[in-house]
Amino acid sequence: MAVAGNGWAGMGWDWSDAGEIRRRLERGADPESWNGSRPLHRAAVFGSPEAVAELACRVADVDALEDGVTALWEAVLSRKAANARALAAAGADPWRPLLGGWSPGRLSLAGPTPDLFPVPDGVSLSATERAAAQEAHRLTAALGEFYDEGMGLACVAGIDAGEAVRRLEATPVVDDGLLQMLDELLEEPYAYDMDDSLQIVGVTSVPGGCVVTQPWGYAPQMPGVLARLSAGTVCYGLYVNPKSGNQGSIARHGIIEGSDLHPGGGPEEDDTAEQVLASYLYHLEPVAYACAFAGLRLADRRAVTGPPDAWVELPRGDYWNL
Template sequence: MGFFDDLVLPEEPSPERAVWVGLGPPGEDEGRYAPPVDRFAPARVPRLDVVGAGPGTRVLLTGWSVWPRSVTLHLAVFRSVRRQDPEAGRQSGLRVGLRFSDGRRVTSLDGRVSRRIPFTGPQGRADVATTEQAVGLIPLDPGLHHSHRSLFKTDVDLYLPELPPPGEAVLVVEWPDESVPETRTAVDAEELRAASRRALEVWPDLYPPEPEPESAQQWGTFATMEMSGPPAFLAPPLTRRQLEALRREEEARQRYVPRADWQRMGYRDWGDAELIRARLAGGAPLTAVAGQSGATPLHLAAERGTAEAVTALLTHDADGNTPLVDARDDDGHTPLWYAAQNVDEGAVRALLDAGADAWTPQSGPWSPGRLLSTTRLAPLVRGLPGAVEPSAEETAAQRRADALVAAFGGEPLWTEGLGICFVRDLSEDEVVRRLGADPARCPRTAPDDAPFDPADYDVSLRYVGVLGVDGAPGGCVITQDGYMPSDDAVLRAISAGTAAYGMYFNPKGGTFGTLARDGEVVESEEIGLWPRASDPEAFWTFRFWQRKHDFPHGANLMAYACAAAGLDIDDGRDAAGHRGPRRWVELPPRLRR
């Protein structure tokens, strides 16, 4: 009589059943994100220790399940009183981590990665799903639905997808919400590594060494929906946004830590006096080369910073032992030159009060004092040692230049990709005729009614707009969203007996101008760059040297073009705006590119 015979009824033999699903060969991710429970029975390493304690909470280490290449940490949380749980997903929930003997750290807060999981759809079509996957100490579902768990005891299983390296590891537990302080417990990694050799492989001979024929059983997969999950009181990892916020906070904290160099100083950092003082406190040298062309920290603070930043550097040099205030960069310019280019009153005052030399020339005849004498800060440098009063001719030329700049108004100008040409004395009709068209067939119309599609760049290059401008003398302006107004052929055609200056604001960089007189091109140049001693005086008069200004971007370049063509216009806003009504002329083939 068999052991169970008296407890069962006889039955017919079971019919052969179809295979529902078969255990397939291990995949690439086997054991990476979850224990290999389908293939191995783990070795158990028991341990019973309180690894964290609060007024009404105990966190116990109850042992380890050890797999061939990984471990599962088993904790049990006991609470004597259950209060209303705080909001789930709090960072002040239960935190668990391991510190390895090699210094590495893994925790239950290590974040998530995007995991791609291949699967076969209902029609047998291969597809890939993407899911967020925890890494580090990976929380597992202990296997009991919430309704079956004790109110006062909760299991917590955390999976480590590697064996700890040899040596002593440390288990760290903290739970601010339950007033459990950071608690450290030693872990014998050697014991866990030894136990890994005792893990039992359940199906060592399941897969044949050679591939099966195509008609053989195909391995399948089967998925179930988990209705439970790890305990909600585990502190979650930070989101990407939270990690980025922490990174910015850490950068801000490190920003003002004293250091003995000027590395990693960005453009705006030279205006941060507190940051500059922190670097100085760390021993950063005042005379170091901190920028291009041999610029010192004081050069850069004067160029990009504030009066407070300049003062922080000057105050640090209060003993006067360092030749700081009149230090020269590779181009022979002092910090006062940089401050003058910005017309920065606070920085200029601070440097002058520190004894900066204002009137020694630094680029041809130009000195910081001479630059400043053409601005609202002129009273600060008049009467200083070496001061030079500008001549009547220089004063008149500067006034004419500033009046031409002012003629383009105070509103922003759209210059990107603009081609514009100023031609002296000619009327609209005459310019239209010189461009090969009949004035009677070119009425003044708005851009929206132009005889071409502005979105078609190639076609639009065949058309230019012509508009008369008043002045003494006045003339005409030719505009286009393209380079043709500065083209040599166009300039030759319109400049017979007069002068024309065309320029193109290249959206790829640079502004290029061309001057034509009496039907011949006489000058081609890039304009708007910071001038050198060898450049024409007009580059200085039209303020190419000035970095910060109170006129619209590009207004001084258009004023320079007007002067080069001999125009003295009263109002250039319509001309520069190139969006108002004008006469549209189709260029003949001989004037096209």
């Protein structure tokens, strides 16, 4: 008799209860399938070491792939060290090359637990990879934790705040009405209709370039803004959409090269080795990812959260069509 929902009906985000997982398995739950996914991959990210071990001994292949990666890869990517160790103990291979030529084990050398697995002779990070890992640790620590929902920003390489203002043909916020609006927006980001507040952005010089920010909206990531800012250089735009998550864009030399990107998300199957490493180092850190992409070396989060070097008003116009 088929078990409804492969035996996992009602399972949500929490896969930490090893006893519940064991009971379901004993009642006929399929250890290989859950809602189009693999239970072991799910437990590797959202479960406990005990739950991982319970599933790992039931599957046909502890290194089975889902979207090109193993459950062990998912545990390493998610910084679930105990789950990764449980998978390795169950026979998962830390040194199997997967995305971009990276194995879970070599990837872990760039993260917070480089001693996660015994390292075979000849396996190490390159000097460039070590430097990238060190900078990622420094940058994420410098930014720290902060509320970023609804925020937009553009990280621009090689120009300062003054040059950004010139390129945008923006003017300092001095009008009493705009100053009052700004004060109210900073206190209550949704006090005004977004169409009325999109014209105001903050600009700040940082080591390596500058940051254009808007705590309440997506203006810095509009194509027309990115195109103007990226003349002769590169910039990464980010909007932390409260409805659909992080949205990234890349502009280079006035041309939008990439849009609908997912900074802070996991690596994808066709990513290069460099992209895989960046996705791992800045997993769930979209703002740090955007800054790092443009080579910005922020010492703190003031350029992102404020107060900026200057608040300026963008000229009225169509910023969606280049």
